[in-house]
Amino acid sequence: MxxxxxxxxxxxxxxxxxxxxxxxxxxxxxxxxxxxxxxxxxxxxxxxxxxxxxxxxxxxxxxxxxxxxxxxxxxxxxxxxxxxxxxxxxxxxxxxxxxxxxxxxxxxxxxxxxxxxxxxxxxxxxxxxxxxxxxxxxxxxxxxxxxxxxxxxxxxxxxxxxxDAPRRARIRRTTSETDVAVEVDLDREAPARVDTGIGFLDHMLEQLGRHAGFDLALRCRGDLRVDAHHSVEDVALALGQALRDALADKRGIGRYGDSSGRGALTLPMDEALAGAALDLGGRPLFVFDGAIPGDAVGGLPTSLVPHFFRSLCDAAGMALHLQVRGEDAHHVVEAAFKAVARALRQAIRRDGRLLPSTKGRL
The missing domain is CATH 3.40.50.1000 (HAD superfamily/HAD-like)
Structure with a gap:
């Protein structure tokens, strides 16, 4: 607790x-x-x-x-x-x-x-x-x-x-549609181990762990014979809850982050450009500006990308503003995940002893 x-x-x-x-x-x-x-x-x-x-x-x-x-x-x-x-x-x-x-x-x-x-x-x-x-x-x-x-x-x-105890969490989310297991260690960097049954989502979650700078292990068994919606949503909810549990009272964290580290909110990937700014203050919100071309990339419906981040915000208690533009769906989605990861790296970093809020709690 x-x-x-x-x-x-x-x-x-x-x-x-x-x-x-x-x-x-x-x-x-x-x-x-x-x-x-x-x-x-x-x-x-x-x-x-x-x-x-x-x-x-x-x-x-x-x-x-x-x-x-x-x-x-x-x-x-x-x-x-x-x-x-x-x-x-x-x-x-x-x-x-x-x-x-x-x-x-x-x-x-x-x-x-x-x-x-x-x-x-x-x-x-x-x-x-x-x-x-x-x-x-x-x-x-x-x-x-x-x-x-x-x-x-x-x-x-x-x-x-x-x-100095590492901030770790382990979440198991089981429904009639999915079975998701997530482990995070926010104070250890290691290659992510991800298996969701959706190859491109695995690749994006690996990017998220790598660029956010934390250890991530995630496995999902979902009803992909129906479609990817339940798996994508429940993976995001389980990951968000793991982040929230690992952060605990959030004492000493940066709380805020953006994808550039300088306020420019830009992360390029070839012709694509993405920017993210977030707040781990406990109030969930997702604002998306832009469009992802095409219907799917690597078996992941592009319409589920904003839904993933909205579900992540709901479970993590995070406010996230995400901007994207570009012509290649792969580049746009990957830039988005990397931008969010870079912003998250700043926000979860321990940078002091104080609670980053005048309210006394987050």
């Missing part, structure tokens, strides 16, 4: 080093874990929000006075906030293990608001801690868990796994 991703972070042994007595009750004991700050900044830039979840055995008792805890705790929060790391919640359980309270990790009692929030993508969220109980908490929440410490991992590995 697409939604807010949360990093549920343990404190002692994760954000800060844990002393031998397991109590950070003085400023002298406050030491950051190696690599913690750059990792949190990287994860923030990747769109994660932060929630601190910590067991503090007996906090508030004579053996661990609250005033001894609060000074180092507030300094920790202030130092992190000064560097751009803020926690949307700080959740502390002060019970002892033998009490068995549901608010103590790995119990989820303190995290019920996030479990109930439909705007939180738990599958895309993660728990980071230094103990087995943190991994159990992750399992109870239904998200990924990472353990930090000798023999396990470090903050750099966690940040790489979560922030």
């Amino acid at each position: 697409s939604g807010r991703r949360i990093l549920f972070v343990d404190r002692d042994g994760t954000l800060i080093e844990e002393p031998a007595d397991q109590q950070i009750d003085s400023y002298a004991k406050l030491r950051f874990m190696p690599g913690m700050l750059p990792a949190l900044l990287k994860l923030r830039d990747a769109g994660f929000s932060f929630v601190m979840v910590s067991n503090q055995d007996g906090l508030g008792t004579a053996s661990f006075p609250r005033e001894h805890f609060e000074g180092p705790q507030q300094l920790l929060l202030q130092l992190l906030e000064s560097q751009g790391i803020a926690f949307e919640a700080v959740l502390i359980d002060a019970s002892f293990e033998h009490e068995g309270r549901p608010t103590r990790k790995p119990g989820v009692g303190l995290l019920l608001p996030w479990l109930r929030d439909r705007g939180v993508d738990l599958a895309g969220s993660a728990v980071v801690g230094d103990r087995e109980t943190d991994l159990q908490l992750a399992e109870n929440l239904g998200c990924r868990g990472f353990r930090i410490g000798p023999g396990f991992g470090d903050w750099a590995a966690v940040a790489h796994e979560l922030a």
Whole structure:
């Protein structure tokens, strides 16, 4: 699903080093874990929000006075906030293990608001801690868990796994007319593997993957004995959905693209000329200007080319303006696919950490 991703972070042994007595009750004991700050900044830039979840055995008792805890705790929060790391919640359980309270990790009692929030993508969220109980908490929440410490991992590995994760999607669309399977990896370039039963459409989809710069595997089995309409439409719908799923919350993408990269909106192929400009803002729209000569090219009816792009826009949540002109149908259609691909390359490229919208979501 697409939604807010949360990093549920343990404190002692994760954000800060844990002393031998397991109590950070003085400023002298406050030491950051190696690599913690750059990792949190990287994860923030990747769109994660932060929630601190910590067991503090007996906090508030004579053996661990609250005033001894609060000074180092507030300094920790202030130092992190000064560097751009803020926690949307700080959740502390002060019970002892033998009490068995549901608010103590790995119990989820303190995290019920996030479990109930439909705007939180738990599958895309993660728990980071230094103990087995943190991994159990992750399992109870239904998200990924990472353990930090000798023999396990470090903050750099966690940040790489979560922030640099390739944008992939796999879609299976099955109807009484077609069976379409699509896989995309937007962060890997590789020759496309396409088999739709329509040779020229295969060639165009190979061009789309190559010039858009992503890995594409697509197979379609359709009722070609009737005609190509169902196969073309369902291939476009499945591919559009795969693009939408792989982009997820779209944080950091270019969002907009055009076929020239300079605003000229021109891509030539011999006598044919095509131009494309698109927006991945989530509002589907297709505007077509021009004409494709002839009735078919390579077994693909030319009337289905605009229909392909309209269906792609509907499923991907994309606004696309496409212009074509030319005398040879093969050249016109191929120029159109390449123009859209070049525009798409710009739009899906990661070029920052911010969401490319003042609305706060796409």
